[in-house]
Amino acid sequence: MLKELEALTQIVAREKLARKRAEQLLAEKTRELHVKTSQLEAAADGFQAVSSLLSEIMDVAPDMIITCDENFRIISGNAMAQRHLRQNEQALRKRTVDDFLPGLSAELRRRRPGPFFIENRRAARHNGDSFPVDIRGYVGPIGDRIRYLIFFHDISQRVNAEIKRKQTESQMDEARRLEAIGALSAGIAHEVNTPIQFVGDNLDYLEEGLINICNSYQHYDALKVAVAKLGYCPEEVAKVDEFNQSVNLTNLIEEIGAALRESRDGVKQVRDIVILMKEFAHPGTDDKDEVDVNAIIKNVLAMCKNRGKNTADIEANLDPDLPRVRCRKGQVQQVFLNLVINAIxxxxxxxxxxxxxxxxxxxxxxxxxxxxSDTGCGVPETLKQKIFDPFFTTKPVGKGTGQGLALAKDTIVKGHGGKLTLVEKDGFATTFLIQLPLKGELQQPLIDTDADTDTESDDDIIAA
Structure with missing residues (x-):
């Protein structure tokens, strides 16, 4: 009995020891589990922080960022992509990359895994608008699948700057060409002026000589009549009468006089053209003078006479009592010329x-x-606020730099303190109103080619 009690005691002792060891092991594992849990919680917090940071980076990224699956269905798009493409993320997930960049999927399928770059493509919005982009990205495994990471960089400013640069170069080339033409015109005018002066002087001399010949002929005719009455030299008088009748001498003298007068008028027109060529080739300095605006308009119309003779009837209703204006004649003259040519x-x-x-x-x-005013094609309502913008033109490429009206307004408004506005006038499709102050200080015009194209005031469009 005692032995059995001792054996039972030993068993209980071993059980207690085993239980103690189990409790110690449990406590140790509990501590390890707690540590692991803390580590997992810290990792989860870190992951959440990184995820939030990545999300914020995506949202503030200056470029559009889109991820696609292997079938080019959009998985996500950052805030910039949603803003530029005008689609929220839910709407983006219903689309493919080809909806915004047609043909991009076929191009990317041909590329090897890795980074890629595609320059100057046009991205389309759902409403049909488009804008230029450079495309960078990566194709390859992301996670456990092949995915496409695509960055779109809007290059509208760069493209517009390049367009403006080319337009500016075109304008400078045009200015150099006009300068060369001006110099050539001045040379031609100088060379033409001398022989025209000779021709004019000789025509004056011929007209004076013809008058003297006519006077002499009248005396001669009176003498012939007197001789015929006295019966002297009848054969010679008959021969003279026969000759005069054969050449119709009276009409011949009148026709020669008319031809000389027409020739003098033609020479006068050539002289006027030479004077106009000199004025346009040398419009003067930036000094301001008291100018006859009516005279400038007449000069401009004379310069445009040949250009518009088969196109339109040009009518000038000029106030004969119009006061002179203090302005830069060359600049105002160029504005008038541009507007008349535009009208034609x-x-x-x-x-x-x-x-x-x-x-x-x-x-x-x-x-x-x-x-x-002109009866041309008019200005569409949608373009009335843009016609004075630098580089804006409705003419085909190569036929206009888009600087004519912009420079005209700059000259009139900034250079002379005046106004250039598009107004309405009954019976005409387009009417421009130029207002030059009778008093006021002049400033040197300087056009701002970088001006915002949406700053045109409604005051520029009024009813006449």
Whole structure:
């Protein structure tokens, strides 16, 4: 019995020892589990922080970022992508990359895994608008699948700057060409002027000589009549009468006189053209002078006479009492020339047959006002706020730099303190109103080619 009790005691002792060891092991494992749990929680917090950071980076990234699966279905798009493509993330997930960049999937399928770069493509929005982008990205395994990571960089500013650079170069080339033409015109005018002067002087001499010949012939004719009455030299008188009748001498003298007068008028026109060529080739300095606006308009119309003779009837209603204006003649003259040429082109492009151009001057409210109207194709309502913007033109490439109206407004407004506005006038498709102040200080015009194209005021479009 005692032995059995001792054996039972030993068993209990071993059980207690085993239990103690188990409790110690449990406590140790509990501590390890706690440590592991803490580590996992810390890792989860770190992962959450990294995930939040990556999400914020994606949202503030200056480029559009899109991820696609192997079938080019969009998985996600950052805030910039949603803003530029005008689709929220839920809408983006229903689309493929080809919806915004047609043909991109076929191009990327041909590429090997790794980074890629595609330059100057156009990305399309769902409403049909598009904009230029450079594309960078990566194709290859991300996680356990092949995915596409695509970065779109909007290059609109770069493209627009390049367009402006080319337009500026074109404008400078045009200016150099016009400068060369001006120098050539001045040389031609100088060379033409001398022989024209000779021709004019000789025509004056011939006209004076013809008058003397006519006077002499009248005396001779009176002598012939007197001789015939006295019966002297009848055969010689008959021969003279026969000759005069054969050549129709009276009409011949009148025709020669008419031919000389027409020749003098033609020489006068050539002289006027030479004077105009000199004025346009040497428009003067930046000094301001008291200028006859009507005279400038007449000169411009004379320069444009040949260009518009088959296109439009040009009518000038000029106020004979128009006061002089203190301005830079060369600059104002160039503005008038640009507007008249634009009017002729507009009538021609309208294709409505022979049109009409009207120029009217008047003085009102301390301004000299010049209305230039045409029956051309007019200005669409959607473009009225843009026509004075630098580089804006509706003409085909190569036929306009888009600087004519911008420079004209710069010259009139900034250079002379005046106004250049698009107004409405009954019977005409387009009417420009130029207002030059009768008093005021002049400034040197300097056009800002980087001006915002949406800053045109509604005050530039009024009703006449």
């Amino acid at each position: 082109d507009a009538v021609d492009e309208a294709g409505k047959g022979r049109g009409r151009i009207e120029i009217e001057t008047s003085a009102e409210d301390d301004y000299v006002q010049i209305y230039m």
